[in-house]
Amino acid sequence: MAKPVSIEVWNPNGKYRVVSTKPMPGTRWINLLIEQDCRVEICTQKKTILSVEDIIALIGDKCDGVIGQLTEDWGETLFAALSRAGGKAFSNMAVGYNNVDVNAANKYGIAVGNTPGVLTETTAELAASLSLAAARRIVEADEFMRAGLYDGWLPNLFVGNLLKGQTVGVIGAGRIGSAYARMMVEGFKMNLIYYDLYQATRLEKFVTAYGQFLKANGEQPVTWKRASSMDEVLREADVISLHPVLDKTTYHLINKERLATMKKEAILVNCSRGPVIDEVALVEHLKQNPMFRVGLDVFEDEPYMKPGLSEMKNAIVVPHIASASKWTREGMATLAALNVLV
Numbered sequence: 001m002a003k004p005v006s007i008e009v010w011n012p013n014g015k016y017r018v019v020s021t022k023p024m025p026g027t028r029w030i031n032l033l034i035e036q037d038c039r040v041e042i043c044t045q046k047k048t049i050l051s052v053e054d055i056i057a058l059i060g061d062k063c064d065g066v067i068g069q070l071t072e073d074w075g076e077t078l079f080a081a082l083s084r085a086g087g088k089a090f091s092n093m094a095v096g097y098n099n100v101d102v103n104a105a106n107k108y109g110i111a112v113g114n115t116p117g118v119l120t121e122t123t124a125e126l127a128a129s130l131s132l133a134a135a136r137r138i139v140e141a142d143e144f145m146r147a148g149l150y151d152g153w154l155p156n157l158f159v160g161n162l163l164k165g166q167t168v169g170v171i172g173a174g175r176i177g178s179a180y181a182r183m184m185v186e187g188f189k190m191n192l193i194y195y196d197l198y199q200a201t202r203l204e205k206f207v208t209a210y211g212q213f214l215k216a217n218g219e220q221p222v223t224w225k226r227a228s229s230m231d232e233v234l235r236e237a238d239v240i241s242l243h244p245v246l247d248k249t250t251y252h253l254i255n256k257e258r259l260a261t262m263k264k265e266a267i268l269v270n271c272s273r274g275p276v277i278d279e280v281a282l283v284e285h286l287k288q289n290p291m292f293r294v295g296l297d298v299f300e301d302e303p304y305m306k307p308g309l310s311e312m313k314n315a316i317v318v319p320h321i322a323s324a325s326k327w328t329r330e331g332m333a334t335l336a337a338l339n340v341l342v
């Protein structure tokens with residue numbers, strides 16, 4: 001049995017017991033729960049990733065709902081424990097729910113919620129930031145300055161890629177993929193090629209209208225194409241950003257063979273889930289192709305990186321912060337609380 005976990009309690013006499021496995025930003029989510037007569041217990045344990053045993057200890061004998069995190073393994077064991085404690089709802093503070101076994105939740109009659117929408121623009125902005133940082137070699141250049149290596153302007157110093165007029169490729173043109181595509185098309189006048197199982201009609205209309213606007217103003221219009229396969233995107237695009245869900249169909253979507261079909265100077269960005277890329281194959285590809293660059297927010301064995309990745313100058317790595325804006329994180333916490341109330 002896991003050791004007892006430390007908790008902070010709000011509204012101790014509330015009728016319903018709701019547990020949050022982590023402190024979350026803002027107080028709105030706490031107030032919403034208190035208004036509905038909940039006793040709110042927040043785990044304050046100094047341990048980033050809670051084990052299944054830790055969470056079972058938190059659930060205890062009586063628990064009406066849990067707000068959990070994407071780092072936790074919400075499968076049969078936890079849903080059985082929550083059901084035994086009388087629980088009726090589980091809310092994942094994330095839009096991605098690949099850590100949740102929805103079938104197990106259904107089996108125990110536990111409703112599952114996630115937090116879509118409030119993180120769309122924030123996540124797309126990080127994907128755009130990584131695209132720009134990779135194209136213009138911002139991290140390498142910053143390290144160079146801090147190391148005191150700059151001794152004057154040079155024609156060949158940190159030469160990168162111009163985005164204007166190049167092609168941006170989006171794989172998974174849902175909420176975030178479409179928001180990212182709009183940023184890159186409108187902000188940098190890139191042409192779009194995308195692959196998704198469904199047609200992104202609103203995105204296509206946006207790019208068409210923007211292209212017409214540019215043309216009417218005497219500028220080169222932007223274009224769009226819906227690719228019939230993912231491979232077409234990989235072959236044609238200069239910057240490729242991955243935004244699909246993680247499931248069986250997208251696991252290792254980017255592998256050794258597919259990396260080999262990409263342009264030698266392409267940029268690959270991943271703000272979806274780490275296992276969408278075969279990270280071992282990626283490290284090898286980065287070694288063999290120094291002009292190929294990546295911007296990664298997520299990793300196959302999070303929080304770890306595959307051997308060799310951290311040494312690659314052509315990789316920018318950030319710790320799963322794509323949705324980390326104050327507004328978004330407070331919004332995610334609010335949605336997560338509303339999910340356990342309905």
Ligand SMILES: NC(=O)C1=CN([C@@H]2O[C@H](COP(=O)(O)OP(=O)(O)OC[C@H]3O[C@@H](n4cnc5c(N)ncnc54)[C@H](O)[C@@H]3O)[C@@H](O)[C@H]2O)C=CC1
Binds near residue numbers: 116123244245
């Ligand atoms: N790095 C981070 O902090 C964040 C990561 N995410 C990840 O981004 C994912 C996408 O989020 P949203 O855009 O809100 O979801 P969404 O459901 O709107 O978009 C996902 C898209 O992927 C497409 N898709 C599914 N299977 C596919 C396949 N085999 N090939 C191509 N496309 C496929 C779907 O048709 C859909 O359009 C989440 O599931 C989550 O894993 C989301 C937010 C923050």
Ligand SMILES: O=C(O)C(=O)CO
Binds near residue numbers: 094095097
């Ligand atoms: O929401 C998600 O899926 C994340 O990865 C974190 O915002």
